[in-house]
Amino acid sequence: MKNANDALKGRVFEVSLADLQKDEDHAFRKVKLRVDEVQGNNCLTNFHGLDFTSDKLRSLVRKWQSLIEANVTVKTTDDYLLRLFAIAFTKKRPNQIKKTTYAQSSQIRAIRKKMVEIIQREAASCNLSQLTTKLIPEVIGREIEKATGGIYPLQNVHIRKVKLLKQPKFDLGALLNLHGESSTDESGQKVEREFKETVLETV
Template sequence: MARKVQRKLDKWKSKTWYNVETPEFISRTNIGVTPAEEPEQLIGRVVETTVGEIANDFTKHNTKLRLEINDVNGDIANTRFLGHEITTDYLRSIVKRQTSRIDANLDVKTKDGYVIRVKPICFTVKRARTSQIKGIREVMAKIVLERAAELNFEQFIEEAIMGKLSANIYRNAKSIYPLRRVEIRKTEVKTVPAKA
């Protein structure tokens, strides 16, 4: 006797597609779509994009943004900023022989109470002495801590991503030893104030 075969439901047909948008301070741009059966399933989902995609500027395709969906209005999924990172292939292209690479890891607090881990990186023209490396690292830390205390979260992140913070470090640290490149390699939101 033949057995009756049950038809399988196609799960993709029951899903709805939602437009993912960047936060307001990153120019509120649609960065793609994502599927879900219920809007609640989107909350907490992490998406990645590049600054080049948002700004339509190919020169900024080496900066990745991490965004988390935190709110759904209709078919629009709103996101919040989690962090950014420079791609490893770009960092490898900057590294040269007979030069010094100077890293720093800093936890800074913005004016409005956000705690952000910031990782600036400097490359010198030629190999620097240990005392010069220490001096450059101190200048990096001083500038990043001061700018974080002066700015709110959105202003600080904008400066870090768009290169204003690294340009400030370059201007102040090049007197210690000639620098070839300064970048903010990574930012990461550690704690969000209770009111946000």
């Protein structure tokens, strides 16, 4: 028979990153969190996806520049299969007078290739928790900007969306470690030691 806890498990909630980080600078990012376990009044969640708000995406698109997009499917070291969507825009070269900053199709292909290489390298070399810490400060975006500077200068390079395609088998221990909680065995040992100490004091 199903209970209320079972009804909550697997449910996905979408929250603003600004609320989680208590920083309005991250208000344009939406994070999806999936409930994997329920303990009392607490729902233990895991990362399920990331997206930009539509108004942020519209604000990035401007005239006189080229838009470059790339998407990569990668597997993290802890066997999460993700698809990452990147977005980038060209900008004026130093001392450029011309108003437009359109990149040639060959340059766009070269930039997209670099974007794919960097995303694969950065995402495949870490676990899901480490990857999420790279997404918030735009570590991958800055790497792409540096690597493609010789092809064409870029600005507003972002991982605009992360989609979870496949996840490994549920592991309660890994989820508890993610939330900084100890396992039941450790808490049992602590209670046992405290009990022995109190007995010694009474004797």
